[in-house]
Amino acid sequence: xPCHFFSPMPLDVANITTLSPFLVPQTHLGxxxxxxxxxxxxxxxxxxxxxxxxxxxFCTFKYKKLRSHLNYILVNLAVSNLLVVCVxxxxxxxSFSQMYFALGPTACKIEGFxxxxxxxxxxxxxxxxAFERFLVICKPLGNFTxxxxxxxxxxxxxxxFGLVAAVPPLLGWSRYIPEGLQCSCGPDWxxxxxxxxxxxxxxxxxxxxFGVPLSIIVFSYGRLLLTLRAVxxxxxxxxxxxxxxxxxxxxxxxxxxxxxxxxxPYASFALWVVSHRGEPFDVRLASIxxxxxxxxxxxxxxxxxxxxxxxxxxxxxLVFCGKSPFGDEDDVSGSSQATQxxxxxxxx
Numbered sequence: 085x086p087c088h089f090f091s092p093m094p095l096d097v098a099n100i101t102t103l104s105p106f107l108v109p110q111t112h113l114g115x116x117x118x119x120x121x122x123x124x125x126x127x128x129x130x131x132x133x134x135x136x137x138x139x140x141x142f143c144t145f146k147y148k149k150l151r152s153h154l155n156y157i158l159v160n161l162a163v164s165n166l167l168v169v170c171v172x173x174x175x176x177x178x179s180f181s182q183m184y185f186a187l188g189p190t191a192c193k194i195e196g197f198x199x200x201x202x203x204x205x206x207x208x209x210x211x212x213x214a215f216e217r218f219l220v221i222c223k224p225l226g227n228f229t230x231x232x233x234x235x236x237x238x239x240x241x242x243x244x245f246g247l248v249a250a251v252p253p254l255l256g257w258s259r260y261i262p263e264g265l266q267c268s269c270g271p272d273w274x275x276x277x278x279x280x281x282x283x284x285x286x287x288x289x290x291x292x293x294f295g296v297p298l299s300i301i302v303f304s305y306g307r308l309l310l311t312l313r314a315v316x317x318x319x320x321x322x323x324x325x326x327x328x329x330x331x332x333x334x335x336x337x338x339x340x341x342x343x344x345x346x347x348x349p350y351a352s353f354a355l356w357v358v359s360h361r362g363e364p365f366d367v368r369l370a371s372i373x374x375x376x377x378x379x380x381x382x383x384x385x386x387x388x389x390x391x392x393x394x395x396x397x398x399x400x401x402l403v404f405c406g407k408s409p410f411g412d413e414d415d416v417s418g419s420s421q422a423t424q425x426x427x428x429x430x431x432x
Contacts, residue, residue, distance in 0.1 A: 097132060105266030107194075109183035109308035112292040113265050113367050116183060123180035125172050125375065133169040133381040137162040139399050147398045154220065156235035157213050158260050158388055158395070164205035165381035172199030172268070173378050173382055176242050179267035196269035203263025203377050204246035204293055206384060213388065218304035222311045249293050264371030268378075273357040283361075286354045288429065294351045301343055335391055336413035342387045346380040349373040374411045 104114060109117075138165045143152045175195040185192055216238060220230050233352040253259050253271055263270045266311065271289070272282055312333075350373040357365075389395045 105185045107184070110266045111183060119180050119183045119265065119267070122267070122371070122375075123177055126180060126378070129173045129382055130169055130177060131400055133165060136382065136385045137165045137169070139402065140385055140395070143395065143398045143402055146402065150398055153230055153232045155218055155392075155395075156232070157209055157216060157238055157242075158392070160239040161206055161213070161384060161388060162210040164202045164209060164246070165384060166240070168206065168378060168381045170200055170204065172197055173381070176268040176374075176378065180265070183267070185262050185267055186268070191389040192262060192269040193254065193260045197254060199261075199269070199378070200253075201246045201250040203338075203376070203380070203410060204345035205242045206380060207297055207347060208242040208245045208341075209239075210339075210384070211300040212242055214301040214304035214339075214416055219306055222307050224307075228387035242296040245293075249289060251284060252364075254283075258282050264367050264374055266367070268374050273354050277400060280331055283358050286358050290351050290355060294347055298326075298347075299345065300346040302316065302339060305340060309333060309336055319363065329361065338387055338391070342380075342383060346376060346384070349376045 103110075141159055144155060144159050172195055175187065175191065179187065187195075198314065216230065216235070219225065219228065259267050259272045261272050262275070264266070271285065273286060275282055351375045389399075
């Protein structure tokens, strides 16, 4: 059994197997109240995450206006979020309620793989969203026309990259073990007796699955803001243009901050463990990165879907049985879509 878990803190027991997270409650790591609080939080993620992401998918199929190429990736994001919620959050909820990973080592590997895959697909989807906006608005390829096939290719790329990141621990490059309070599973950041095996995987995840997407997001949204600012400067007398610039700037800031809130804790924690190999740490703090990443299944749709006027209108219309209680459909489509600013508003 010890080969299936690892405790990063010294335990005053002769046989660590007796405290296996697959066998006994982990109350030596935290109070029962802490475990119940985490279970309640995971339950909240399930209650909020499933409806929001299901609505995103359902609205896209129901309303033709939402079936644009640029919205394909938002549906892809919703699917990956559902994978995290339905496998990762539900398993964590049950385990926290039992105060140990009662489902066993195999279920731990399944949960770790599914949560990592869904998380990586979600992460790369955010980068693809940013890059698609950059291609459509900034037109770096001249007369290039963004089509459905390009959107589908973007979605496929996110799953390929997600598998590249999630499969290696199943094949021996790192492994999936209980993390933090030992009630949810993820890649092994901690083990000290196979240093280069785990460290190389952590560095791979940090560079390929955090550094590269973050660079794409910052570059794409940075160029997008510069393009909008240039348009606004040419139309300094237009209150609509100036308002559009302020709104899009706010959206971009929220999107970048959402990405960082989701993934910076995980990246920072992994790098700290690698650079302080073998040092004990508070496992309660080690649970924070996993909580933030799983919570992204709720706040990513809020940022990327609810801040999209078309999605917001259609969702409210669906929920309130045919009529949105806020705004008018004319406000969604706009009357001046011929201008570059209007195109930018719709794209975002």
